[in-house]
Amino acid sequence: MSMDPSEDRPRLQDWIGRTQVTSDNLSIVQLRQMAALMDDVGRMREPMRAGPLPAGWHWLYFAPLQVQSRLGRDGHPQLGDFLPPVQLPRRMWAGSRLRWSRDFEAGMAVTQTSRIINVYEKSGRSGRMVFVTVEHRYANNDGPILVEEQDIVYRDAATDAEKQALEKLGQQVRAGVHAFERTGQTVMPWTADPVMLFRYSASTFNGHRIHYDVDFCREIEGYPGLVVHGPLLATLLLHLVQTRVAPGRALASFEFRALKPTFDIGGFHLHCSEQDGALQVWTTNNIGQVGIEGRVTLR
Secondary structure (H helix, E strand, C coil): CCCCHHHHHHHHHCCCCCEEEEEEECCHHHHHHHHHHCCCHHHHHCHHHCCCCCCCHHHHCCCCCCCHHHECCCCCECCCCCCCCCCCCEEEEEEEEEEECCCCCCCCEEEEEEEEEEEEEEEECCEEEEEEEEEEEEEECCEEEEEEEEEEEEECCCCHHHHHHHHHHHHHHHCCCCCCCCCCCEEEEECCCHHHHHHHHHHHCCCCHHHCCHHHHHHHHCCCCCECCHHHHHHHHHHHHHHHHCCCCCEEEEEEEECCCCECCCCEEEEEEEECCEEEEEEECCCCCEEEEEEEEEC
16 A cells, blocks of 8 residues: 555545444453452452442453454554554554543443544654544443543654664663652552563453564664553553542543653653642653653542
8 A cells, every 4th residue: 555645645534434333241350350460459359349440441341353364563453444544653542531421340241332533644753643533432231331532643663863762761761860750749659560561461452562572662663671551551540549549539531641651671650639620640751751641530
């Protein structure tokens, strides 16, 4: 297929409005796996008695299933079925906006109705980028549960300047350089080692090689180590809110965007501050730069 933007833009725009419906049971197995990953011994042993699913744990489910022969080089399903056939080699979860009507419960049978609501292209210093926004609506027989808009960005291969910046970041981590770009009222340190990243990939059936194949990360993507999953970082921010900042409170909304990657080569931090009646949350990466920033409102 041609790499000429003027030729593939009309095809990508044709994907707007495309819909896909998926059903899943909120399996106890995956719930227990996530509880083990989070050191939540009580939920791991008795998940049905532990109450609603913690916010963000719905990302364990509804993984796109594709046969092995239709996976791309990066481990993701090949594009062109539900998602548009973007001819760019890198992809990342750029952010989401979530609005809950009520909580997910363990064992629920849930339907996810997904619709592509926008596809657009832009160019920047790092080259051409294509953004795809997908709306996911979750419901069961009792009605709506959650509406989420998810932004996916597809990018050109890393430039020499990007690779040099990533190499410098790795050097800074190894040298012990760290300074918070911004510090929250509540701060929680966290470490995601290769085992944790592999277990999260396995629980979510995520084949993206940047999370478990260090040779692919270094040689193909130019990263200094394995990349911590965007949804895992977002889930950890929600964990901070639900366990340390506002325990027992249900969430009304959460929005976040990814700014910089975080790697397994060192620890990172979760931050939260209250501002204007909402909770501002963010992560700082291995050298203290803001990696993900977001906002939470409580019911």
